[in-house]
Amino acid sequence: MSYNVFIDGEAGTTGLKVASRLALHPHVQILHLDDAVRKDMSARLDMIAKADVTILCLPDVAAIEVATAANGMDANAIDICLIDASTAHRTDPEWAYGFAEMDAAQRRLLASSKRISNPGCYPTGAIALLRPLIKSGIIPADADITVPAVSGYSGGGNAMIALHDAGDLAPHLAYATDLKHKHVPEMQLYSGLDKAPLFMPSVGNFYAGMLVHVPLHASQLAVPVSASAIYDLLRDWYADSALIAMGAAGANDLAGQTTMAADALAGRNDMELFVFANKDESQFWLTARLDNLGKGASGAAVQNMNIALGIAEDTALV
Numbered sequence: 665m666s667y668n669v670f671i672d673g674e675a676g677t678t679g680l681k682v683a684s685r686l687a688l689h690p691h692v693q694i695l696h697l698d699d700a701v702r703k704d705m706s707a708r709l710d711m712i713a714k715a716d717v718t719i720l721c722l723p724d725v726a727a728i729e730v731a732t733a734a735n736g737m738d739a740n741a742i743d744i745c746l747i748d749a750s751t752a753h754r755t756d757p758e759w760a761y762g763f764a765e766m767d768a769a770q771r772r773l774l775a776s777s778k779r780i781s782n783p784g785c786y787p788t789g790a791i792a793l794l795r796p797l798i799k800s801g802i803i804p805a806d807a808d809i810t811v812p813a814v815s816g817y818s819g820g821g822n823a824m825i826a827l828h829d830a831g832d833l834a835p836h837l838a839y840a841t842d843l844k845h846k847h848v849p850e851m852q853l854y855s856g857l858d859k860a861p862l863f864m865p866s867v868g869n870f871y872a873g874m875l876v877h878v879p880l881h882a883s884q885l886a887v888p889v890s891a892s893a894i895y896d897l898l899r900d901w902y903a904d905s906a907l908i909a910m911g912a913a914g915a916n917d918l919a920g921q922t923t924m925a926a927d928a929l930a931g932r933n934d935m936e937l938f939v940f941a942n943k944d945e946s947q948f949w950l951t952a953r954l955d956n957l958g959k960g961a962s963g964a965a966v967q968n969m970n971i972a973l974g975i976a977e978d979t980a981l982v
């Protein structure tokens with residue numbers, strides 16, 4: 665069985681990465697649009713009509729524009745399947761949030777959805793750590809949560825890559841100090857928090873990869889819990905996932921290792937979760953490590969496409 669897939673925004677950072685993954689896909693043929701008309705709405709709608717799935721790799725405004733136009737062609741949302749990599753539809757109830765590992769119901773929802781919103785790279789890490797602990801009653805929903813993180817500069821797309829290549833990007837740049845980062849709403853909603861987490865993103869002098877941290881004091885938790893109990897909960901939550909795994913053999917068990925490289929999973933589509941604690945387990949340090957362009961973007965888009973097409977979720981991803 666072969667499926668036609670159109671990547672709207674194929675020339676961008678995310679679009680190119682999606683294309684390179686799909687080039688290895690045994691069941692997919694990419695529908696390419698001539699460069700001269702890649703921003704022409706009617707040419708793009710023709711492609712969308714021909715495709716079994718369209719992956720939007722566009723800035724928010726352009727994604728909203730094309731999704732609105734596609735809705736006009738497809739009032740019942742029956743024939744057209746859109747997967748949007750932008751932030752535009754992530755908390756829109758008309759769109760299914762494309763994080764299949766959130767729970768079994770989410771995977772089923774995605775399998776029957778025609779409008780799928782790909783998660784943000786940072787929220788992928790934060791939700792993966794927070795949601796199981798909140799749903800299990802370990803972290804109270806009204807907890808004050810802080811999420812420090814560092815990303816490779818490809819996270820900022822072509823514009824930030826150009827800044828880096830021109831030598832104009834600081835080696836380590838903290839940003840979104842107005843506490844209004846666009847990822848906060850989806851992080852809060854899908855983690856199950858009653859209030860916004862304090863999100864502290866930064867970008868480092870490396871191309872791809874990221875670390876998303878959740879520091880926790882035992883006093884923030886609803887119940888006393890050990891690091892190994894947190895580790896076991898996360899391990900069991902993702903036991904059926906081909907793309908999320910624990911990054912070490914056991915809580916705090918990294919054979920004495922006390923550092924984590926942010927770019928260790930660059931070029932990959934999976935995500936690793938870590939649980940560290942101090943000796944008396946009064947402080948915990950949880951971390952998700954992923955590639956912002958992989959599980960944080962194009963890998964997740966291909967995973968969602970596989971689910972929407974009813975084929976094995978990790979096809980072309982492992």
Ligand SMILES: NC(=O)C1=CN([C@@H]2O[C@H](COP(=O)(O)OP(=O)(O)OC[C@H]3O[C@@H](n4cnc5c(N)ncnc54)[C@H](OP(=O)(O)O)[C@@H]3O)[C@@H](O)[C@H]2O)C=CC1
Nearest residue numbers: 673675676677678703721722723726749750819821822961
């Ligand atoms: N980079 C990352 O790590 C991640 C990015 N994303 C999201 O993916 C989306 C794309 O980001 P990214 O690939 O980084 O951005 P880029 O800037 O690298 O690429 C965007 C692409 O879209 C094209 N484009 C812009 N406007 C239009 C339009 N009206 N019609 C057709 N094409 C258009 C651009 O062309 P041109 O350059 O000629 O204007 C460019 O090729 C964004 O919404 C981003 O938030 C999601 C997860 C991670």
Ligand SMILES: CC(=O)N[C@@H](CCC(=O)OP(=O)(O)O)C(=O)O
Nearest residue numbers: 751783784785815816819820867
């Ligand atoms: C380093 C950097 O600038 N990162 C981007 C997020 C990239 C990303 O994955 O966000 P979307 O999926 O929402 O596009 C930012 O903070 O805006």
